[in-house]
Amino acid sequence: MTNPAEVLGLPKPVWITEDVAMLYDMAHRFLVDEIAPHYDDYEKNEIVDRSAWEKAGAAGLLCASMPEEYGGAGGTFAHESAIIEAIGHVGVDGFGIGLHNAIVAPYILRYGSEEQKKKWLPRMASGELIGAIAMTEPGAGSDLQGVRTRAEKAGNQYRINGSKTFITNGQNANLIVVVTKTDPAKGAKGTSLIVVETDEVEGFQRGRNLDKIGLKANDTSELFFNDVAVPTANLLGAEEGQGFIQLMQQLPQERLMIGTTAIAMAERALAATIDYVKERQAFGQKIIDFQNTQFKLAELKTEITIGRTFYNDCVARHLAGGLDPATASMAKYWLSDLQGRVVDECLQLFGGYGYMNEYPIARMYRDARVQRIYGGTNEIMKLLIARSL
Numbered sequence: 308m309t310n311p312a313e314v315l316g317l318p319k320p321v322w323i324t325e326d327v328a329m330l331y332d333m334a335h336r337f338l339v340d341e342i343a344p345h346y347d348d349y350e351k352n353e354i355v356d357r358s359a360w361e362k363a364g365a366a367g368l369l370c371a372s373m374p375e376e377y378g379g380a381g382g383t384f385a386h387e388s389a390i391i392e393a394i395g396h397v398g399v400d401g402f403g404i405g406l407h408n409a410i411v412a413p414y415i416l417r418y419g420s421e422e423q424k425k426k427w428l429p430r431m432a433s434g435e436l437i438g439a440i441a442m443t444e445p446g447a448g449s450d451l452q453g454v455r456t457r458a459e460k461a462g463n464q465y466r467i468n469g470s471k472t473f474i475t476n477g478q479n480a481n482l483i484v485v486v487t488k489t490d491p492a493k494g495a496k497g498t499s500l501i502v503v504e505t506d507e508v509e510g511f512q513r514g515r516n517l518d519k520i521g522l523k524a525n526d527t528s529e530l531f532f533n534d535v536a537v538p539t540a541n542l543l544g545a546e547e548g549q550g551f552i553q554l555m556q557q558l559p560q561e562r563l564m565i566g567t568t569a570i571a572m573a574e575r576a577l578a579a580t581i582d583y584v585k586e587r588q589a590f591g592q593k594i595i596d597f598q599n600t601q602f603k604l605a606e607l608k609t610e611i612t613i614g615r616t617f618y619n620d621c622v623a624r625h626l627a628g629g630l631d632p633a634t635a636s637m638a639k640y641w642l643s644d645l646q647g648r649v650v651d652e653c654l655q656l657f658g659g660y661g662y663m664n665e666y667p668i669a670r671m672y673r674d675a676r677v678q679r680i681y682g683g684t685n686e687i688m689k690l691l692i693a694r695s696l
């Protein structure tokens with residue numbers, strides 16, 4: 308098969324150093340050998356087995372960008388990008404490592420105390436703890452200021468009450484960063500992030516593993532907190548009320564990461580389609596010999612090349628500490644839109660076979676759709692970009 312990582316024929320950016328390239332190869336091999344053979348089962352069961360997480364931990368794929376002293380591999384976002392790209396190129400997009408590594412762990416590294424980092428990060432790196440972040444509620448999605456989950460201080464504990472929905476890794480997760488209100492009267496300034504280790508508490512319940520149109524292998528779930536008591540030491544940050552600022556600081560990386568998934572899947576869709584149209588025949592010739600096919604694929608290759616170049620530049624800026632929120636929002640919105648267009652046009656070139664679940668392009672079509680919705684909808688991204696005008 309045409310290699311998705313090489314389908315554009317672009318030179319590698321400087322941030323793909325030798326060790327980042329080696330990590331990509333290693334992750335790719337691991338995913339092909341250990342995850343892809345079971346992936347249909349994970350889709351059927353609507354969850355990736357815990358054992359897969361533990362194997363990923365043993366292979367060094369969890370917490371790649373966490374410092375070695377906390378059990379990580381001491382890498383950067385470039386290393387996380389390599390792993391997430393490998394997931395997209397192999398086509399096991401429901402395996403929620405990206406969220407665990409590049410969203411949840413960074414909250415603990417950035418805002419956790421020394422004690423919290425030592426307690427949680429090594430166990431996240433081994434796969435003993437699987438991470439989730441619980442922001443969204445039935446009544447608060449785009450407008451996170453409307454979060455109602457309440458954390459009330461009682462002595463040296465917080466008592467948490469509320470419900471969350473659409474939480475990635477929601478059935479597997481046993482370390483959840485929960486967005487709560489510690490002082491509802493203060494609105495955004497009364498928001499705090501509190502870590503719940505679910506194995507250690509009472510009153511925590513997992514709701515439905517939600518029935519989605521795509522990303523079937525991910526256990527996107529409802530979560531309920533009924534008077535869940537956690538030590539006040541589980542607050543992230545030195546004081547209450549920092550939650551909104553912490554979210555705003557971390558969201559650019561989350562948005563860039565959605566761009567990683569988008570560009571990797573677009574490359575995979577293009578590679579798979581090039582292979583297909585070179586084989587399939589109609590009217591006595593190969594599908595690629597029709598000028599329409601050539602023009603469509605030429606357009607897509609051009610657009611993906613533009614997207615990849617922009618993505619590479621965003622990563623370079625992020626690694627240098629200079630990826631501003633507006634540009635991260637552009638990456639999320641534009642690359643996920645691109646992904647949707649590419650997958651749709653590619654599916655068309657497969658004809659009826661593209662609509663059959665046994666063809667990977669069909670799964671890509673289903674999996675791509677949510678990219679324009681989660682991590683802040685693309686409409687919200689445009690609002691954020693507009694603020695920079």
Ligand SMILES: Cc1cc2nc3c(=O)[nH]c(=O)nc-3n(C[C@H](O)[C@H](O)[C@H](O)COP(=O)(O)OP(=O)(O)OC[C@H]3O[C@@H](n4cnc5c(N)ncnc54)[C@H](O)[C@@H]3O)c2cc1C
Nearest residue numbers: 440441442443448449473474475527680681682683684686
């Ligand atoms: C598969 C999946 C996984 C997810 N994983 C997580 C997770 O791990 N953790 C988590 O906390 N959340 C997660 N989410 C939730 C996701 O982030 C939210 O669904 C998303 O932010 C949108 O919120 P909402 O669904 O409430 O839509 P709403 O906010 O109700 O939006 C509905 C529509 O209105 C539009 N809209 C809203 N406000 C405006 C505005 N001001 N201007 C213009 N248009 C607007 C939106 O763009 C959208 O089109 C996940 C969702 C899905 C589907």
